[in-house]
Amino acid sequence: MDSVRLARIGAWMERYVETRKYPGCSVVIARNGKEVYHHATGQRDIERNLPFTRDTAVRIYSMTKPVTSVAIMMLAERGLFHLDAPVSDFIPAFKDMTCLLPGAMNIAQVKACQTPTLHHLLTHTSGLSYPFNPGLLPAVMNDDDMLFRPDQGPLEAMVNKVAELPLAFEPGTRWEYSVSIDILGRVVEVVSGKSLAEFFAEEILGPLGMHETAFSVPQTARDRFAALYTPLAGDAMALNSAQKGAETLRCVDDPLKSPFLDATMHSGGGGLIGTIDDYMKFAEMLRRGGEFGARLLSPQTVAFMRRNHLKGDIASMGPASFAEQPMEGMGFGLGGSVVIEPGRTRVPGSVGDFSWGGMASTFFWTDPVLDLSVVFFTQLSPSSSYPARAELKALVHGAVIA
Template identity: 35%
Template sequence: MKTSLKRYFTIGIGFAFLLFSCQKEEKQNELIVNEQAIARLDSTLEAYVNSGNVAGISALIFEKDQEVYFNAFGFADRENQIPMDRNTIVKIYSMTKPITGTALMTLWEEGKFQLDDPLENYAPEFANMKVYQGLDDQGKMIFGDAERPISIRDITRHTAGFPNRNDIPGLSELMAEKDARSFENPLTTMAEKMGSTPLWFQPGTQWEYGLSVDVQAFLVERISGKPYGEYVREKVLDPLGMAETRYFLPEADRGRFAAAYQRTGEGQLDRIPDSTANVFNFNQWPLTPGGFGLTSTLDDYMTFARMLARKGEINGTRILNPETIALMATNHLPDSVTERSWLPSKGRVGFGIDFAVRTDPPKTAEEMNGVVGEFFWDGAASTLFWVDPKNELVAGLFVQLFPYDGISLHKNFRDAVYGKYVPVAKTQ
């Protein structure tokens, strides 16, 4: 009897352990983008189209390196009834920036520079910078000396001090006169014009979005000795198979190019004239900016994003080392940088190398949803991507809508992916 009881007890323990293991494995295999999330995503995106606030929209999500969601709603070209699709080409604007940062960091891996090196060591155009200090009684600008040189880290995290607003008395007018980012300027001319324009604030003292990533492209060109467009194609785009990520869009592919729309009121969209919206991409200009200008498809851009999620490698091709990706996705803003413009609107974030980096979870349902450790960026036409290392999730959202996300599109898309924020109940 004792032997029999012992046998049954052992079997019971084994069964319980097996059940626990199965439950643990099942929990580990649970996906963020499950059936409920897919339903939320579909209804959220379709509602924006049905309400008339978006002409066309698409999204692509990978989780555990497997595609878990794709859908597209509405029209890439509403007037010609061309549906938004997987191969629709859009202007990604500032989602160009992480690609530029990746190109720059290939040179960092080769030991060509250190992040805290003065920029002027490689680009004398930025030596002996002056800093704006306001206007005197006669309305003339007052300048002081920069307290330290601009570092390369400054241009990767937007703390260089470059002016980028039209409301700085005197300095904004000078910036417009210089017109450093004219499409007619090659990067060397752009750098000369920027270097001869005083900084708005002391390097490293505040976060102000601007022309820093265009300077990164110039730096790549200067250090590598190759035109930036060639270098980024050779080191990043071609190895990843991103043939449809380009500055210049050839005639043969323009039928897939999404129109741009301006939202003028609830349910009201005006098409931006193609002659205005497409002037950069339908012509081959001397300027190859690092901060904007590329066009792409969802699959192309998500290949890039998945490379980041896979720590620098995809499909047997390594672009950067894992340690470099980790460095790029680390917050580089010290607590002393308290003036951060509109960056806090993106959630509780810092900034790494051309990405916002989420440092804390949301504390209210109104804050932008996201997971600590996530890194991301977006574009002027309301496009968005992020990499969530914790959940091994990569998401991309394509749309061509101005002004930038005035309809909580990014928040609602994030809420559809993760579920709406639920506050943690306080214990007594």
């Protein structure tokens, strides 16, 4: 990789900070298992004038989803279930499901339907949704505050509450970003007999050496926990009513008062706090086929996860939801998106790139063709505020010369 071209990444990051788009940010890039670039700039806490450093702890939100998906596949490798099992086998509240009729005008217009399977949940084709998506089901979820926030525990109660609602569509017929992975977090608890926090700590985070990643900010990282900012005038996650505010960096979660300091909800869809070096260990585990110091999965299982599990790309599945990635030319595996045609994504990349991001604009991808892993951290919600992910991929690919 060309060092001069890599240096463009730091300049790009500094422009984001100088123009008050991001408070601060950091990036780590590894090629063939060796670090080739790191840069950090800006502030993790503007109000207290604290720098955004390499060891800053951040909310990774939906970058928790790949971790939960790995947990599910670890249990599947042990023969404890198969992916076509209905979720009601583990969570009885999901028996006798209904879904909204096509063109339904209210939440009561439903018909009986199939119960989602574990595979439907893993691939966001379950019929579940998120409160910040458009539509009838998201509106009800929003009214009932079903966002799996860190202060909304315990997990079991919220999952059973979701099960009381109809699905937005017949499982398997569409793709819609959803709380599906939170439901899978509860499946991990039921099957393993451990809380999700215990399973993560004992079987994923601990073995990988991710000692500063958890659902509550680790004691060792509390003096390095970042504030969360938004350019919106209202709720940083209320995408249906999003309006730009006069202040581009308005603090919406003070690190000294954050509910993440003592989380009661173990959200497998968006609850983890961590550092960039910790997450690079997870990304490298995926790139290396399931092993980084300890083996979590077989290479065959990781290769299976990294395949496209949809009939085509996400765009062909009629999504009406927010998503962390482009939808054209992009498929979805188990835990993240998969590039199936780089040209159609309009973002430089390789076939097989596996990636996902979080609502606070964090992002990672691993590239099996270039043996590349990239992790980018900042703290600005929503992640759709700026085209940083596409720009970062172009910058990284522009630095690869052999």
